Amino acid sequence: MKPIELEKVKDILKSYQNKDVYVHVETTNGAYASHFGNKGVNVGAYIRNAKVKYIESDLKGESGAFRAGLKLEAGWIYAEGLSDYEVTESNQLLLAGHDQAGRLTVALQISEQPFK
Amino acid sequence: MEIKNIVVSFPHPDDESFGTAGLIYESNQKNIPVTYLCGTLGEMGRNMGIPPIANRESLADIRKKELKDACEHLGIDYQLLGYRDKAMEFENKTQMAEHIKSILEEIKPSHVVTHYPGHGVHPDHNAQGAATIEAVRLMEPDKRPVVWAAAISHNYIEELGNPDVVIDAEKNFEFKMDAIMQHKSQAEGMLEKMEEPSEDIMIKELKERLGKEEFYIWHFNE
Numbered sequence: 001m002k003p004i005e006l007e008k009v010k011d012i013l014k015s016y017q018n019k020d021v022y023v024h025v026e027t028t029n030g031a032y033a034s035h036f037g038n039k040g041v042n043v044g045a046y047i048r049n050a051k052v053k054y055i056e057s058d059l060k061g062e063s064g065a066f067r068a069g070l071k072l073e074a075g076w077i078y079a080e081g082l083s084d085y086e087v088t089e090s091n092q093l094l095l096a097g098h099d100q101a102g103r104l105t106v107a108l109q110i111s112e113q114p115f116k
Numbered sequence: 117m118e119i120k121n122i123v124v125s126f127p128h129p130d131d132e133s134f135g136t137a138g139l140i141y142e143s144n145q146k147n148i149p150v151t152y153l154c155g156t157l158g159e160m161g162r163n164m165g166i167p168p169i170a171n172r173e174s175l176a177d178i179r180k181k182e183l184k185d186a187c188e189h190l191g192i193d194y195q196l197l198g199y200r201d202k203a204m205e206f207e208n209k210t211q212m213a214e215h216i217k218s219i220l221e222e223i224k225p226s227h228v229v230t231h232y233p234g235h236g237v238h239p240d241h242n243a244q245g246a247a248t249i250e251a252v253r254l255m256e257p258d259k260r261p262v263v264w265a266a267a268i269s270h271n272y273i274e275e276l277g278n279p280d281v282v283i284d285a286e287k288n289f290e291f292k293m294d295a296i297m298q299h300k301s302q303a304e305g306m307l308e309k310m311e312e313p314s315e316d317i318m319i320k321e322l323k324e325r326l327g328k329e330e331f332y333i334w335h336f337n338e
């Protein structure tokens with residue numbers, strides 16, 4: 001992945017607007033957060049291959065900590081702390097945030113085909 | 117009971133190296149075959165390597181390759197069970213047990229190593245441990261392999277007493293660390309987290325954490 005380029009990624013988000021797409025949304029502090037170092041409870045959630053159609057999209061914030069919002073007909077998809085992006089060979093848009101140790105903290109991914 | 121062949125049943129690529137590399141080393145010396153049943157590809161893992169070499173979508177294939185390399189280094193066979201990382205505890209436990217039982221009936225191990233349910237820390241560890249023990253329980257009592265259950269919770273000695281089997285992996289620590297390091301996307305995150313002031317202290321700390329492989333013999337009460 002590489003650092004998010006604001007205008008470029010905005011355009012990619014727009015390219016999926018008003019289409020049926022599959023999303024993967026995830027956030028985590030790791031399965032061992034409470035086991036190592038008393039960092040409190042493990043928190044995390046993911047949705048994989050939810051089929052949605054969004055009618056507006058935007059990316060805000062600054063380098064290292066962008067926020068993405070996708071407006072649905074009846075709701076929202078939101079992710080913050082996004083720093084990196086990649087468009088895969090199968091044309092999936094991957095957005096992610098990482099901590100200093102390179103561990104994934106948040107992900108928002110969009111694809112016209114279901115993720116594997 | 118004499119050890120003839122061993123099945124190790126854990127959910128993630130790298131559990132076999134962290135948990136049983138010392139046991140595998142000793143088994144190799146005695147020509148005892150070992151097969152690893154790996155529940156998932158660890159595809160929901162958070163570590164992506166330092167610097168990141170993976171992303172959420174490429175992690176599955178990367179960890180699959182790391183598992184292959186680690187098992188080559190360990191000199192063991194492996195089979196993938198095909199479950200999804202972090203989701204094993206939500207699967208139908210009976211179906212999972214039947215699935216594992218069908219594989220055990222083919223391999224016919226004398227010993228099965230898995231996580232001690234409730235003391236595995238990670239929900240996948242507990243789920244695969246419970247399903248593996250259930251798989252063995254479903255077998256005819258005289259056909260059951262011996263189950264060695266690995267407990268890694270903070271309080272396992274308090275709750276379970278002293279383990280029945282202790283393998284000294286420190287004797288062959290390089291073999292174990294080389295196996296762990298095959299899981300490049302994962303191992304560097306672990307080493308980074310330790311933030312020890314020097315390599316000597318780090319190795320000492322690693323030996324403390326990974327130098328012993330301890331197991332409890334599972335008792336089936338009919």
Ligand SMILES: [Zn+2]
Nearest residue numbers: 127128131238
């Ligand atoms: Zn594991």
